[in-house]
């Protein structure tokens with residue numbers, strides 16, 4: 323069952339059994355951020371979804387090489403072949419060197435990724451570090467007659483490519499429709515056809531990011547960088563290529579055309595696309611002005627936010643829906659996520675306090691044993707079903723009910739038996755911590771101090787010092803914590 327993973331492949335438009343090209347190795351490439359601005363929480367939804375995919379593949383014991391690039395040149399405004407480079411534009415605006423902009427926003431992105439407890443990719447290449455490779459690929463496509471040079475720029479000839487291949491294989495676009503919809507070439511347009519795209523662009527005198535090339539001073543096209551960096555580190559054909567679904571066309575369609583044109587091979591076996599984070603049904607985007615920065619969410623500093631939401635609450639909020647569904651941003655949904663997250667983490671705390679002990683009077687209860695085994699299997703099943711984090715969380719909540727029953731002694735350890743108890747403990751912990759990547763947000767030192775206060779509380783209670791008891795209770799409450807006074811134990815938990 324462990325390796326029975328099924329993945330929705332955008333290329334074939336169906337769920338397929340995941341069979342890596344060269345097991346146990348898995349090559350995964352995810353289009354990274356264009357570092358000209360702070361990433362918003364919509365961008366992070368996509369990156370976080372692939373973080374969980376990466377985590378689950380590792381959990382299944384695959385040896386994953388995860389490459390996520392940094393786009394630091396070539397991404398022009400409107401994703402088109404004209405307009406300014408996003409990074410150069412920002413640099414001019416702020417009177418900075420473009421690489422200062424790149425540095426600032428790359429560090430900002432990594433900081434947010436860290437706050438959201440995302441694992442680092444194995445390689446994080448940037449486009450400006452691969453100019454030579456991009457020039458070489460452009461030259462190769464020219465040599466193959468699939469590109470043409472005009473005036474110091476080189477364009478990919480989509481119609482020529484389409485004579486032997488299928489441009490539109492990923493996005494379902496029909497080339498005739500694309501041509502019909504783009505018939506009007508601007509007077510200054512030098513492309514043979516509007517749907518052709520730039521591999522290399524001549525730098526105008528005002529364009530500050532420029533490199534020497536056989537075609538004069540210029541800079542690479544956006545689609546080219548991902549083809550070059552993915553195949554350099556993962557080979558001409560690798561397992562997974564991912565990104566947000568807005569990248570399907572033209573970005574990924576063009577990547578396929580470049581790769582197939584150059585090598586005759588499909589670059590990726592499985593294409594995976596995440597759906598969008600929306601605000602009132604509209605895609606969250608920098609240009610629409612409806613985006614929230616992670617820092618605004620974490621501090622609550624935004625007129626539309628009713629309170630601050632911690633990084634783990636935001637992580638939980640994102641994982642509560644399947645990556646291929648849209649997810650709408652709202653205070654209500656975030657508040658529910660806050661409760662859900664605390665509930666799961668309280669479960670971890672309870673689990674830590676549970677120690678198996680034999681109870682000679684009690685006999686194994688087959689019904690409960692079957693239920694717990696079933697719940698553990700369900701966690702795997704849900705993740706194996708195209709990484710369904712939403713369903714996985716539901717199963718974990720059901721498993722948590724059993725854990726809480728053990729804690730309240732409504733369920734006896736011996737009813738489960740040691741083996742099933744251990745499996746339950748391992749499954750819950752592994753899925754919450756390793757697969758979903760949720761962690762306790764309190765620093766260890768505070769955890770220690772909180773426990774010391776609980777010890778003082780116990781002592782005060784024993785001595786009937788009710789003023790102290792009440793004060794500690796009230797202080798805990800004001801910090802969002804509750805004291806659980808139970809017959810057999812006194813402990814604390816996050817207030818859900």
Ligand code: AMP
Nearest residue numbers: 355356364365367368565566598599606
């Ligand atoms: P960008 O920096 O704009 O190139 O975007 C980086 C990644 O974020 C890409 O994979 C986009 O598809 C993704 N993305 C952009 N907006 C959203 C959104 N609202 N929801 C989810 N992913 C998004």
Ligand code: ZN
Nearest residue numbers: 353354548573
């Ligand atoms: Zn890309």
